[in-house]
Structures are given as C-alpha cells and as structure tokens.
Amino acid sequence: MGANLPRISIGMPTFNGGSYIGEAIESILGQSLSDIELIISDNASNDDTEQICRKYEARDSRVRYFRQEKNRGAYLNYDFVLKEARAELFMWAADDDVRDSNWLEILSPHVKGDTLLAFGRIVSMDGGGKICREYPFKPMASLRTLRLIQYFLREESGGKANLIYGLFRRQVLLSRPFNVYFGCAHGVDMHYLFDLMQDGTVAIDIRTTHYPRIYPRIENRVTPDTATANVDQSVTTFISAKLCQLLLLDSLKYFSAYRRIARHPLEKMALAALLPVKYIKSVLHQIYQVITRKWHSQGVPD
Secondary structure (H helix, E strand, O other): OOOOOOOEEEEEEEOOOOOOHHHHHHHHHOOOOOOEEEEEEEOOOOOOHHHHHHHHHHHOOOEEEEEOOOOOOHHHHHHHHHHHOOOOEEEEOOOOOEEOOOHHHHHHHHOOOOEEEEEEEEEEEOOOOOEEEEEOOOOOOOOHHHHHHHHHHOOHHHOHHHHHHOEEEHHHHHHOOOOOEOOEOOOHHHHHHHHHOOOOEEEEEEEEEEEOEOOOOHHHOOOHHHHHHHHHOOHHHHHHHHHHHHOOHHHHHHHHHHHHHOOOHHHHHHHHHHHHHHHHHHHHHHHHHHHHHHHHHOOOOO
C-alpha cells in the first residue's frame, strides 16, 4: 500500500442527514486511530447537509465530500463510497450514529487472516442521545456452518443488521456487490452479511461500542393522504393487514432467501430444516414485543 494512503477508509452515505450528521462526523474524526479518510456521499439532500459537510471538508483534509446530482438510491450510494475508498480496511458509517473513540483502534487488529469483519457492542440511543437498549451479541462461531446457523436464527430486532457498520477488509466487499438478493428488498443488509460470512469469520470485541440512533424517521411518518386511506379501509382489510404483520407473513420470502444464499448443499438443507424453527421463534418474539409495548404504554411496571 502506498505511503500516502490512509490505513482505514470510512464511507458515510447520507440523505437529509442535517440533524445528526455533524455528530456522526465528529465521532469519526475524533477516533484515537487518526490515519483515516472519511468519504461522504450526499444523495442530493435538500436540507443543510451540504453546508455541514463542506464545513468539515474545509477544516479537515481527511474528509472528502461528494454531492450527487440526483438521488441515486441507498444501495448505489453505499456502493459509491466503497468504490471511492483507498485503504485496505473499510467501514460504512450511518449519518446519525456514533461510536466510542477507540472503535477503530480496538477493531482494526482483528481484521486479519480469515477474519473479514470486526464489530463491538451495540447500545441504541434515541434522537436526544438517551440510551435505550443494549443488544447482547455473543461471539460468532469459527466453524462456517455453525456461524451461518447462528446468524440466521438471531432475531432481526436484536441488532444483527448493525454488523454492516463493522470494520471490513475492503477487497472482500468489492468482490461481492451490495445488492438485492433474489428480488427480496427487505433485509438486504442482513442477507449481504450472511453471504459474506460464508467467506470468513467475524470477530466481536466488547471493549468498544457502537451507538445506533433509534427515532421516528420522516419517511416513515403517516401523511394526510395515507391517514385518509386508512380511514377508508374496511374493517376486514385492516384486521387482515394486522394479522399479516403480527404473523410475519411478509417476512417468509426474506427468511427463505437465506437458504438460497447458502452455497453448500448441506448448509442449504440445514437452513431448510431450521426454517420452521426460525419462523415460529420470530412470530413468538413479535407477539411478545407487541404485548410488552402495550403494557408499557399503559404504565404497567416491568
């Protein structure tokens, strides 16, 4: 690697991230391992994201800011920052998350040999920075089949998608495009991680922590048109939709895709056999979450 190249490249795709992107950038630039570059790709934001990013670019030579002429979509934006990276090690960073200042220093020694990804603890916070929940993440098995089964069975609400923001070997990512698997747009990040885990091990080091931010996002809010449409729905349609959501019927395609992503015939068979276990386990977890949320909303103590 050339003498002038950074040790680690960090890619930050963003769209209208003005509320938190300054804090996210500070979290990267304040890392104890400072031999880095931060690549920001702005998906044609219409808030103050550009002004904030250009301020940091002018202040710190490690920041490289790109503004896309039009919104390319999330996948292409993630791919753009990866292809702009120059270092041997690479990490995606969300425009609203932060991490401990020793994150890169702690994780980088792990990414060697057959280890393709290193990650730490996960502790979520809300929009105001208040800690919400810790996600216990057990060490990942070194044996490939066990590792794949372990990741497959882990609950989706348990932080398993957050590993996409771990530290990777860049060449491993370049060899496997970040794309939709088998036409299943839901859970692309988790399918992608599962695919990568067939090529190497995952190191978990709990001495450092990633803080994903959990808050209501604008694109998920109900618009007046949607609200009117919901009022017009028949009771039968409404109940059917709620049952479909509760029983995770829309997730069956997502669950089944894991088996198809697996490359070894025996692993495909193992995942097929475990599919009913995964489905029942996830439905029971979903029902439990619904019940506990209802209790909490009524002020019932834990």
